Amino acid sequence: MNGENTLKPRITPLTLLLQAVKERMSRVRAKILVISGKGGVGKSFISSSLALALADLKYSVVLLDADLHGSSIPILLGMDNVKLYAGEKGILPATGPLGIGVVSINLMLPEPDTPVIWRGPLKSKAIIELLAKVHWGDRDFLIIDLPPGTGDEALTIIQSIHGLNGALIVTAPNILSEVIVAKAINFLRRSGIKVLGIVENMSYFKCPETGKVYYLLGKSSGEELAEKYNTPLLAKIPLDPSIPEAIEKRKPYYVLYRENEAAKAIRELAEKLARELLS
Numbered sequence: 301m302n303g304e305n306t307l308k309p310r311i312t313p314l315t316l317l318l319q320a321v322k323e324r325m326s327r328v329r330a331k332i333l334v335i336s337g338k339g340g341v342g343k344s345f346i347s348s349s350l351a352l353a354l355a356d357l358k359y360s361v362v363l364l365d366a367d368l369h370g371s372s373i374p375i376l377l378g379m380d381n382v383k384l385y386a387g388e389k390g391i392l393p394a395t396g397p398l399g400i401g402v403v404s405i406n407l408m409l410p411e412p413d414t415p416v417i418w419r420g421p422l423k424s425k426a427i428i429e430l431l432a433k434v435h436w437g438d439r440d441f442l443i444i445d446l447p448p449g450t451g452d453e454a455l456t457i458i459q460s461i462h463g464l465n466g467a468l469i470v471t472a473p474n475i476l477s478e479v480i481v482a483k484a485i486n487f488l489r490r491s492g493i494k495v496l497g498i499v500e501n502m503s504y505f506k507c508p509e510t511g512k513v514y515y516l517l518g519k520s521s522g523e524e525l526a527e528k529y530n531t532p533l534l535a536k537i538p539l540d541p542s543i544p545e546a547i548e549k550r551k552p553y554y555v556l557y558r559e560n561e562a563a564k565a566i567r568e569l570a571e572k573l574a575r576e577l578l579s
């Protein structure tokens with residue numbers, strides 16, 4: 301038996317892909333996951349608006365929509381007719397509002413409503429290929445919008461991107477149950493990913509006429525949760541009827557309503573993250 305050969309690491313296409321991911325990702329200064337224990341809390345809205353707010357602060361940003369089944373980033377940004385093309389250095393992110401780069405499997409499908417029917421291992425392979433083949437370029441931030449829960453996509457991304465700075469946990473008052481937040485926090489901690497903090501979405505509604513504050517989804521307990529899990533409560537984002545309205549118009553809320561309270565809260569979140577991660 302030739303001992304020398306058996307000791308050599310086998311170069312498989314997967315290891316080559318992972319190497320390519322490592323090289324490409326080393327050119328992105330801060331890489332942030334946006335995750336939640338449950339669906340429909342506003343992850344995609346927060347990740348797309350955060351990417352726009354960072355671009356507004358003059359950072360170079362690329363946004364990855366890693367929700368293969370429920371992709372909504374292209375709709376939130378009014379880019380559902382856009383396609384991704386390959387250039388000399390790899391697949392080129394589409395250019396979105398305020399110049400952000402946008403990468404989504406949905407932008408690679410022949411029709412946006414083509415269902416993605418990959419199962420577990422195929423899905424992981426698709427994500428790794430995407431990470432390896434996109435020309436992410438030299439960026440200040442990569443924001444990754446994950447599907448709800450703690451499944452295959454989240455795990456694959458965590459395992460293939462080295463140097464992730466951490467994750468934002470998005471939650472909302474009505475589902476601020478400890479179990480759901482705990483599930484996301486435990487998943488991250490077990491995977492060795494730093495919890496950057498909690499972002500509470502749909503926290504309250506402020507009547508534009510009277511200024512009175514209503515807790516439509518229940519009284520928030522973000523502060524208590526943050527204390528219990530020893531992580532900061534980074535932002536409280538109010539309910540704003542202009543958000544679904546902007547989505548219906550296929551225009552990004554952050555661009556249309558930059559001075560609204562929810563947009564300002566997201567901008568403050570962007571400033572905090574830039575201070576913490578880039579200084």
Ligand SMILES: Nc1ncnc2c1ncn2[C@@H]1O[C@H](COP(=O)(O)OP(=O)(O)OP(=O)(O)O)[C@@H](O)[C@H]1O
Pocket residue numbers: 336338339340341342343344345346367370372446447448501502537538539540541543544547562
């Ligand atoms: N602060 C807010 N005020 C009003 N509506 C909001 C707010 N945040 C999100 N929404 C609405 O909630 C809906 C769900 O948001 P979004 O798609 O971002 O959630 P998600 O967590 O990404 O969902 P999924 O788990 O399906 O990926 C959207 O239709 C959006 O219009």
Ligand SMILES: [Mg+2]
Pocket residue numbers: 343344345367370372446447
């Ligand atoms: Mg989503």
